[in-house]
Amino acid sequence: EDQVTQSPEALRLQEGESSSLNCSYTVSGLRGLFWYRQDPGKGPEFLFTLYSAGEEKEKERLKATLTKKESFLHITAPKPEDSATYLCAVQAAGRRALTFGSGTRLQVQP
């Protein structure tokens, strides 16, 4: 059974204070690892897909990396507008559906 574990559950940062979110996974053959951002009362918003260990993707202050067992979402010099829940999900080879982690709630204080 595919499993995704995210840590920490919640993270409070000061504006400009860089940090990383962790996503550990076990999957029977990884097709892709996805990161989404979810704001309160809204649906998840796609950020990145990573396919191979060693791959990195960047978007503004966010950088996602992937190893064979985990992925990190690095947030550099965050701003209050980066406050959201960040969800990690895996897609197993041979499947279309995603298995999600429980998310990390990020709060960035000015």
Add this chain to the structure above:
Amino acid sequence: DARVTQTPRDKVTEMGQEVTMRCQPILGHNTVFWYRQTMMQGLELLAYFRNRAPLDDSGMPKDRFSAEMPDATLATLKIQPSEPRDSAVYFCASGLFPGGLAGPRGTDTQYFGPGTRLTVL
């Protein structure tokens, strides 16, 4: 700006009543997913369709839930009868998935709608 739309956005009903949620996938997307989100369980897959055919509904309580896709622009999720434990946010997502599972990388992104918040009293 292509988006997945869902109606209604909020639904409050009483136990035993029928609930129907609707989803309009992004035009041209051939795969539609239904997920449910709760504080306890997070996001869980209920069912999904490809080219309007159901492929997987193993996450759905079949005695009370049913999912259909009457045409390429409409997917429905029905609960009959509803129970308080069905209270959750229900999300629809759609994706292109050209070539099925062997499609090129970057083509299997799922785009989510805004969700339907269901409260069963």
